[in-house]
Amino acid sequence: MEWPLTIAACAFLAAYATQILAKPQGALEAVAEVVLWLTWAVFLVDYVVRLTLADRRWQWFYRHLLDLAIVALPMLRPLRLMRFLTVLALIQRTTGSMLRGKVAIYTVGATVLTVFLAGLAVLDAEQNSGGSIKNFADAIWWAFVTITTVGYGDYYPVTVTGRIVAVGLMIGGIALIGVVTATLASWIVERVSLEAERTAIATESQVESLRAEVAELKDMIRALDSAH
Amino acid sequence: MEWPLTIAACAFLAAYATQILAKPQGALEAVAEVVLWLTWAVFLVDYVVRLTLADRRWQWFYRHLLDLAIVALPMLRPLRLMRFLTVLALIQRTTGSMLRGKVAIYTVGATVLTVFLAGLAVLDAEQNSGGSIKNFADAIWWAFVTITTVGYGDYYPVTVTGRIVAVGLMIGGIALIGVVTATLASWIVERVSLEAERTAIATESQVESLRAEVAELKDMIRALDSAH
């Protein structure tokens, strides 16, 4: 069930971007509109089928509030693409230094997708509102200024929808600072504590050789016993 | 004594929000005013009683300066609600990976309450000052822009009270970045160091089996001794 939903999310993203950026007329507009409704239908059907098949429907409902939000709020739909970068599932099972590489790739991917999406969504909300964000280049610039928490104030949203997108982006920015810092901290802590780890491993092998000596001791006593 | 104070804090918050947002007239205004004074009386009585019952009053006074501030500054009163999310006490006793879940829940709760409170307080201070923050939607938007340290500059306080609220919010923002980063860092450091922990646990069980072998050795020597 993952692939059709991922393709639907890609199609939604393409149609959504087309509608906002190209402002198509006639046939193309109709196609974009149909694609938007079709992808919505795919997500709705997926949601209803999974809810129907669930053993404990209320429990399933509470645990899948995000899926409900994806069905209800069109803007959230491409977030499924992040699941496509399903590194998070892999990360859960990864340990050691490989983890940091995966976290880094996922962070870059999620940041680029978030900036692109937030740029589209804020342009959609703001372009006819009398605010300062009026074209896609400015919207992307604004999204970068916001997610890095710089906030020049040359562009800012004035509509409620635009501000909700902005708050999401700011929270994303704090998470971004957090992930970058945490990954670096983990790397430095590990480098510095290599000494401690070496001690622990040395202790382990010492104990191993100690056990071998005790075993030898036992054989000697056994031999002593039978010699009598 | 916890429950009456928590209820008083809730009542204060409701009356304070009503007064600022609904600007009530006549009977409702009188009710809100009475509730504000009543909750203040509850906090004052609680403070005086605890001060009177204390063995070393000066020591108690110094250690409860925050409680004095809550009695003296109306705005700080709903902070008691954060105590209602008394996760901090639980956190002190929690270890292991449960800790991070509790920290996350507390962070979200405290952030939402802080943004709401700061929005109310800044609106109260700024709405008649000629500054740019004139309605609650703008005040909440300003609070989010400030706590995430983005700071567009489209809205900013101009009164002394508003600026004190803002400084509190900025310090809250730095704490927020700190908590998010620290929680993530702890998670990554743990994942990466699982290997080291595995070694430590392996050493522990090796030493245990070594002790069993030495005990067996002793029995063998005892048997050898009695055989003579």
Next chain:
Amino acid sequence: MEWPLTIAACAFLAAYATQILAKPQGALEAVAEVVLWLTWAVFLVDYVVRLTLADRRWQWFYRHLLDLAIVALPMLRPLRLMRFLTVLALIQRTTGSMLRGKVAIYTVGATVLTVFLAGLAVLDAEQNSGGSIKNFADAIWWAFVTITTVGYGDYYPVTVTGRIVAVGLMIGGIALIGVVTATLASWIVERVSLEAERTAIATESQVESLRAEVAELKDMIRALDSAH
């Protein structure tokens, strides 16, 4: 030699603040001016004496460039007060959880002193420049907005001196975020890793009791030996 310099730094700070904030006339202005020159003389004499007494003068010169800057730049002089909070020296010798408490106290003290000093210095530089920072309340507000990296842009320096003060404050802000986050991270990492530490301590006591048993074993063999 620490105490006279600390007192000189306090006197400098008081005279500097008086000169900028009270804009004194007549006798008071002369007193403030004299105090500024006297404290400068104290720092200069201290610097020259220590340079003269040094064994390797060039080496001492390179290692005490900060002291030269304190003599040359009046604004930096109160930084000696931070040395008064000489917790840093204590911190170097502190380990364990006490460290975090000391780091927290030093961070709060250094932040308050930095904001106060930067407010004074920026007001001194900007008040006659046509920029927007014209009174001390605004200068302190600007310093808080800058050190927390919020940066609304309602006030900003326009002179070169003011901008150098601002860059110092921004670097202080990054250090502030770093210290807050690092202290929290250390606390969470420790809490989470208490389990690992418990294992290590358990291993230590197990090894201890193992050694006791081996010693007993030796006594038994010795007894066995002498029994023959």
Next chain:
Amino acid sequence: MEWPLTIAACAFLAAYATQILAKPQGALEAVAEVVLWLTWAVFLVDYVVRLTLADRRWQWFYRHLLDLAIVALPMLRPLRLMRFLTVLALIQRTTGSMLRGKVAIYTVGATVLTVFLAGLAVLDAEQNSGGSIKNFADAIWWAFVTITTVGYGDYYPVTVTGRIVAVGLMIGGIALIGVVTATLASWIVERVSLEAERTAIATESQVESLRAEVAELKDMIRALDSAH
């Protein structure tokens, strides 16, 4: 091959700075132009030679996309100077507390070079665009305001090139916060966990002395055996 490229990067930086800041006329302009082309030629020849000599050219191509960018984008060329501070290679091999000192030196060096370069590049892009950044002092000020994520909004780029430089600087800012925090966190975590390390080292030496005792035990049994 490292030294000629480093010298070429220095020459490029000098010529680039001359061209933007001094706006030279006549002979000097020609010299600057020739130097820019010559350094470009050095980088191009280096790239082509290394690509030709590579065993697996496609693999080399993918792994050296940054070198291609350095050849294609003049602005990135001085980044090779950062490689001149080739501490990164040393850092890879460094462990223990020396690591933090090297990270600190590299961070300061890279930050200063990045601010200088970004100031030059943004001035180049913006000075004739109608934007607010019109001289080098303002450009450096803007670069500091951006890399510390303060973002007053008194100066901001309006051209596409200027904004790309700004996004690079913001990402650098997040990395800067990350490195500062991570280095501090590592220091605090280490200080706090010195106790744990002491336990581990104590265990190691205890196990060592235990081994010595077991060896003695073996000798005793051997003696017992031969006595019969």
